[in-house]
Amino acid sequence: MARRENAELSVEEKLKTLFQLQTSLSAIDENKSLRGELPLEVQDLEDEIEGLKIRIEKIQNEIDEFQKAVSDRKADILEAQTSVMRYKNQLDDVKNNREYDTLSKEIEFQTLEIELCNKKIREAQQKIKEKMLEKEKNVNDLEDHENELDLKRSELDDIIEETRAEEDRLKIKVKELETKIDPRLLASFKRIRKNARNGLGIVYVQRDACGGCFNKIPPQRQLDIKMHKKVIVCEYCGRILIDPELAGIKTDKPGEEKKKTRKRSIRRKKDEE
Numbered sequence: 181m182a183r184r185e186n187a188e189l190s191v192e193e194k195l196k197t198l199f200q201l202q203t204s205l206s207a208i209d210e211n212k213s214l215r216g217e218l219p220l221e222v223q224d225l226e227d228e229i230e231g232l233k234i235r236i237e238k239i240q241n242e243i244d245e246f247q248k249a250v251s252d253r254k255a256d257i258l259e260a261q262t263s264v265m266r267y268k269n270q271l272d273d274v275k276n277n278r279e280y281d282t283l284s285k286e287i288e289f290q291t292l293e294i295e296l297c298n299k300k301i302r303e304a305q306q307k308i309k310e311k312m313l314e315k316e317k318n319v320n321d322l323e324d325h326e327n328e329l330d331l332k333r334s335e336l337d338d339i340i341e342e343t344r345a346e347e348d349r350l351k352i353k354v355k356e357l358e359t360k361i362d363p364r365l366l367a368s369f370k371r372i373r374k375n376a377r378n379g380l381g382i383v384y385v386q387r388d389a390c391g392g393c394f395n396k397i398p399p400q401r402q403l404d405i406k407m408h409k410k411v412i413v414c415e416y417c418g419r420i421l422i423d424p425e426l427a428g429i430k431t432d433k434p435g436e437e438k439k440k441t442r443k444r445s446i447r448r449k450k451d452e453e
């Protein structure tokens with residue numbers, strides 16, 4: 181009697197064990213997918229931050245150039261003003277009209293030069309104002325991105341830390357369950373799971389339909405599933421079907437979708453502790 185129990189599980193036990201295995205594997209999959217997106221988001225933010233830093237540096241260089249232009253023009257003005265003063269002094273000692281005209285023209289030229297410099301200074305100062313605003317906007321963006329990066333990084337660290345312990349526990353459970361299932365059934369379960377988009381190799385019956393592909397299950401097949409005497413697969417997707425009662429699922433609770441939300445909310449509760 182005892183030997184028989186060890187050698188072969190009943191169909192009921194096989195299905196139950198497979199479903200437990202599926203639950204553990206799905207939890208591992210979910211952890212992987214939770215972690216899977218965050219590193220990418222962190223990478224994106226890091227790239228954007230790098231881009232913003234380069235942009236801010238470029239704008240600062242432009243501001244520096246305009247400021248240099250302003251001080252250069254101011255130096256030009258000072259030089260022109262000195263010339264004007266010198267020419268004006270020379271006007272007192274002119275010997276003839278020609279000399280007077282030459283000096284007057286020089287004074288006029290230098291005065292125009294000063295006006296031109298003033299115009300260029302105003303233009304440069306306007307540009308500086310614009311660039312300062314542009315820089316401020318980018319600095320604000322940078323701060324926002326850096327704050328977001330901090331959040332995402334700590335979220336990722338938390339998940340990695342949290343899932344590491346959970347995943348180790350789940351992997352041990354998977355190993356344990358796998359040894360209970362006979363190799364042929366385990367191999368076909370793994371094959372079904374590998375080919376299934378949502379990683380589900382065994383699903384429970386939901387509203388008279390397969391919980392994997394949602395195709396209706398004929399009434400006779402549903403009865404067979406309820407009997408727990410044979411391993412029955414979905415005729416459409418090939419997934420192994422299990423009676424929800426046997427799987428420990430309350431039938432009034434619909435769907436995979438709900439199941440996932442439930443798991444997530446448990447995870448969140450853990451986070452809040």
Ligand SMILES: [Zn+2]
Nearest residue numbers: 390393414417
């Ligand atoms: Zn199906």
